[in-house]
Amino acid sequence: MHSRWYRFDELTAVSLYGVLAFRQGILVVEQASAYPDLDFVDLRARHLLVTDGPEGRLVGYLRAMAPANAGGPASFGRIVVAPEARGCGLGAGLVATALDHLEREHPAAEVVIGAQAHLRDFYGRFGFTPEGDPYDDGGIEHIHMRLRHPWNRTGPAR
Numbered sequence: 001m002h003s004r005w006y007r008f009d010e011l012t013a014v015s016l017y018g019v020l021a022f023r024q025g026i027l028v029v030e031q032a033s034a035y036p037d038l039d040f041v042d043l044r045a046r047h048l049l050v051t052d053g054p055e056g057r058l059v060g061y062l063r064a065m066a067p068a069n070a071g072g073p074a075s076f077g078r079i080v081v082a083p084e085a086r087g088c089g090l091g092a093g094l095v096a097t098a099l100d101h102l103e104r105e106h107p108a109a110e111v112v113i114g115a116q117a118h119l120r121d122f123y124g125r126f127g128f129t130p131e132g133d134p135y136d137d138g139g140i141e142h143i144h145m146r147l148r149h150p151w152n153r154t155g156p157a158r
Contacts, residue, residue: 003050035138059085074102074109117141
Protein backbone atom coordinates (compact mmCIF):
# COMPACT_ATOMS: atom_id res chain seq x y z
CA MET A 1 0.00 0.00 0.00
CA HIS A 2 1.10 3.52 -0.73
CA SER A 3 -0.27 6.62 1.02
CA ARG A 4 0.23 10.33 0.49
CA TRP A 5 -1.24 13.57 1.78
CA TYR A 6 -2.36 16.22 -0.73
CA ARG A 7 -3.55 19.79 -0.49
CA PHE A 8 -6.56 20.44 -2.72
CA ASP A 9 -4.46 22.38 -5.23
CA GLU A 10 -2.06 19.42 -5.52
CA LEU A 11 -4.78 17.05 -6.73
CA THR A 12 -4.89 16.68 -10.50
CA ALA A 13 -8.25 16.77 -12.23
CA VAL A 14 -8.00 12.99 -12.75
CA SER A 15 -7.10 12.23 -9.12
CA LEU A 16 -9.82 14.58 -7.80
CA TYR A 17 -12.38 12.92 -10.09
CA GLY A 18 -11.21 9.54 -8.78
CA VAL A 19 -11.59 10.66 -5.16
CA LEU A 20 -15.07 12.04 -5.75
CA ALA A 21 -16.18 8.89 -7.58
CA PHE A 22 -14.67 6.73 -4.80
CA ARG A 23 -16.46 8.67 -2.06
CA GLN A 24 -19.74 8.73 -3.98
CA GLY A 25 -19.64 5.01 -4.71
CA ILE A 26 -19.39 4.12 -1.05
CA LEU A 27 -20.76 7.01 1.01
CA VAL A 28 -23.72 7.80 -1.26
CA VAL A 29 -24.49 4.68 -3.33
CA GLU A 30 -23.41 1.75 -1.12
CA GLN A 31 -24.70 3.35 2.07
CA ALA A 32 -27.84 4.64 0.32
CA SER A 33 -27.28 8.11 1.78
CA ALA A 34 -28.25 11.04 -0.38
CA TYR A 35 -26.25 13.83 1.23
CA PRO A 36 -24.31 16.84 -0.16
CA ASP A 37 -20.80 15.38 -0.42
CA LEU A 38 -19.53 18.41 -2.35
CA ASP A 39 -19.53 20.87 0.56
CA PHE A 40 -16.52 23.09 -0.30
CA VAL A 41 -14.65 21.79 2.78
CA ASP A 42 -12.42 19.90 0.35
CA LEU A 43 -10.89 23.23 -0.67
CA ARG A 44 -9.28 23.73 2.77
CA ALA A 45 -8.75 20.08 3.71
CA ARG A 46 -5.73 17.82 3.43
CA HIS A 47 -6.53 14.63 1.55
CA LEU A 48 -5.02 11.25 2.37
CA LEU A 49 -5.09 8.89 -0.59
CA VAL A 50 -4.12 5.24 -0.11
CA THR A 51 -3.51 3.15 -3.22
CA ASP A 52 -2.53 -0.46 -3.74
CA GLY A 53 0.80 0.80 -5.15
CA PRO A 54 2.48 4.08 -6.17
CA GLU A 55 0.28 4.42 -9.27
CA GLY A 56 -2.40 1.92 -8.26
CA ARG A 57 -6.09 1.86 -7.48
CA LEU A 58 -7.51 3.97 -4.69
CA VAL A 59 -8.35 1.69 -1.72
CA GLY A 60 -8.59 4.21 1.13
CA TYR A 61 -9.28 7.89 1.63
CA LEU A 62 -9.97 10.53 4.25
CA ARG A 63 -9.80 14.27 4.58
CA ALA A 64 -8.42 16.19 7.56
CA MET A 65 -9.23 19.78 8.45
CA ALA A 66 -7.18 22.27 10.42
CA PRO A 67 -8.95 24.28 13.11
CA ALA A 68 -11.21 26.87 11.47
CA ASN A 69 -10.08 29.48 14.01
CA ALA A 70 -7.47 29.93 16.73
CA GLY A 71 -8.18 27.62 19.62
CA GLY A 72 -10.79 25.70 17.67
CA PRO A 73 -10.81 21.95 17.07
CA ALA A 74 -9.32 20.09 14.15
CA SER A 75 -11.35 17.38 12.41
CA PHE A 76 -11.31 14.58 9.88
CA GLY A 77 -13.98 12.73 7.95
CA ARG A 78 -15.14 11.17 4.71
CA ILE A 79 -13.28 7.99 5.64
CA VAL A 80 -13.68 5.46 2.85
CA VAL A 81 -12.22 1.97 2.46
CA ALA A 82 -12.76 -0.04 -0.75
CA PRO A 83 -14.77 -3.25 -0.23
CA GLU A 84 -11.83 -5.44 -1.24
CA ALA A 85 -9.58 -3.74 1.36
CA ARG A 86 -11.91 -4.06 4.36
CA GLY A 87 -11.17 -6.23 7.35
CA CYS A 88 -7.38 -5.75 7.28
CA GLY A 89 -7.09 -2.72 9.57
CA LEU A 90 -6.97 -0.06 6.86
CA GLY A 91 -9.73 1.99 8.53
CA ALA A 92 -7.83 2.06 11.83
CA GLY A 93 -4.68 2.91 9.92
CA LEU A 94 -6.42 5.85 8.24
CA VAL A 95 -7.59 7.20 11.60
CA ALA A 96 -4.13 6.73 13.16
CA THR A 97 -2.50 8.50 10.21
CA ALA A 98 -5.00 11.38 10.45
CA LEU A 99 -4.36 11.76 14.18
CA ASP A 100 -0.59 11.71 13.65
CA HIS A 101 -0.94 14.38 10.94
CA LEU A 102 -3.22 16.59 13.04
CA GLU A 103 -1.04 16.25 16.13
CA ARG A 104 2.04 17.21 14.14
CA GLU A 105 0.37 20.15 12.35
CA HIS A 106 -1.90 21.37 15.20
CA PRO A 107 -0.46 19.98 18.44
CA ALA A 108 -2.72 21.91 20.84
CA ALA A 109 -5.99 21.27 19.02
CA GLU A 110 -8.70 18.92 20.16
CA VAL A 111 -10.28 16.82 17.42
CA VAL A 112 -14.02 16.64 16.79
CA ILE A 113 -15.74 14.30 14.36
CA GLY A 114 -19.24 13.42 13.26
CA ALA A 115 -19.09 9.63 13.51
CA GLN A 116 -21.57 7.09 12.27
CA ALA A 117 -23.18 5.97 15.53
CA HIS A 118 -22.41 2.28 14.97
CA LEU A 119 -18.69 3.19 14.97
CA ARG A 120 -18.78 4.79 18.44
CA ASP A 121 -16.71 1.99 20.01
CA PHE A 122 -14.23 1.99 17.12
CA TYR A 123 -13.46 5.68 17.66
CA GLY A 124 -13.59 5.17 21.43
CA ARG A 125 -10.51 2.96 21.13
CA PHE A 126 -8.63 6.05 19.93
CA GLY A 127 -9.81 8.05 22.94
CA PHE A 128 -12.84 9.80 21.39
CA THR A 129 -15.83 10.32 23.66
CA PRO A 130 -19.40 10.94 22.47
CA GLU A 131 -21.03 14.33 22.97
CA GLY A 132 -24.72 15.07 22.77
CA ASP A 133 -27.50 13.04 21.26
CA PRO A 134 -27.34 11.04 18.03
CA TYR A 135 -28.55 12.90 14.93
CA ASP A 136 -29.56 11.99 11.41
CA ASP A 137 -27.11 12.82 8.63
CA GLY A 138 -28.25 11.71 5.19
CA GLY A 139 -30.41 8.92 6.64
CA ILE A 140 -27.58 7.50 8.80
CA GLU A 141 -27.45 7.98 12.57
CA HIS A 142 -24.35 9.95 13.61
CA ILE A 143 -22.93 11.21 16.89
CA HIS A 144 -20.50 14.04 17.65
CA MET A 145 -17.30 12.75 19.24
CA ARG A 146 -14.35 14.62 20.72
CA LEU A 147 -10.73 13.72 21.38
CA ARG A 148 -9.55 16.05 24.12
CA HIS A 149 -6.01 17.34 24.37
CA PRO A 150 -3.65 15.83 25.50
CA TRP A 151 -4.57 12.98 23.24
CA ASN A 152 -4.89 9.34 24.22
CA ARG A 153 -1.97 7.67 22.43
CA THR A 154 -3.06 4.08 23.10
CA GLY A 155 -5.45 3.56 20.18
CA PRO A 156 -5.20 0.83 17.54
CA ALA A 157 -2.47 0.83 14.89
CA ARG A 158 -0.29 3.31 16.82
